[in-house]
Amino acid sequence: MSPAPMLDVRDLVIRYRAGLFAPRPKPAVNGASFRLEKGETLGIVGESGSGKTSLLRAILRLLPVESGTVRLDGQDWLALQGDALRGARQKIGVVSQNPFLSLSPRLTIAEIVAEPLLAAGARQGPALREKIAALVADCGLTADFLDRRAREISGGQAQRVAIARALALEPGLLILDEPTSALDVSVQAQILNLLADLKESRGLSMLFVTHNLKVVAHISDTLLVMRRGDVIEFGRTEAVIAAPAEAYTRDLLSFGRKAAAG
Secondary structure, eight states, X not given: OOOOOSEEEEEEEEOOOOOTTSOOOOOSEEEEEEXXXXXXXXXXXXXXXXXXXXXXXXXXXXXXXXXXXXXXXXXXXXXXXXXXXXXXXXXXXXXXXXXXXXXXXXXXXXXXXXXXXXXXXXXXXXXXXXXXXXXXXXXXOXXXXXXXBGGGSOHHHHHHHHHHHHTTTOOSEEEEESTTTTSOHHHHHHHHHHHHHHHHHHTOEEEEEESOHHHHHTTOXXXXXXXXXXXXXXXXXXXXXXXXXXXXXXXXXXHHXXXXXX
């Protein structure tokens, strides 16, 4: 029997509630289905309003789901409650678009990376400091960053800190929401290369959400393209890039090439 995928989404429908007498709105996500295999990266691509953010928030249990199923590493993710849900959440690390909005300016880098570890029951001391230093080093930062604060580092360095924090509890799945869009092009490439290295060294599965198909194609094994709530393409990255079935996907590719050309 083949192992369960890290994420298995079937016929997912998400619909925002309207007013009491308002007509029933069109779903924000209309029957999305896909699989993310262990050790692979899935890119979810679409313009603003495509439904990719709603899909991401539903997977993170931040939005209610009207119908459909989500299985996380073989578990019925939407059915988990209480301690079972809290335990399963440790399988997921999250990296947001703007690291400065997620990193407290009051805390040192060491304190920021320690937050999830302390919440999970770790104790302050040399062993914790050593673990934090190793996490930061894995993300390309030296130990002298540990006592700095977020306001003292660059955007690319801050995103490395955010990735280190997301990896603190050794998740199997890393969810990245536009993680390079706020960075310079040269720094984007560095972060993408870091993510590729971490995926290889840690056996991570990654869900990479972006509007830029060209960027995510650099790192993803499979691509899912969304438009107006619908999944219009899903397949291996090289196949989608080589022969996109939809004009919308071809437009996204063309836009990415123009943006890269500058």
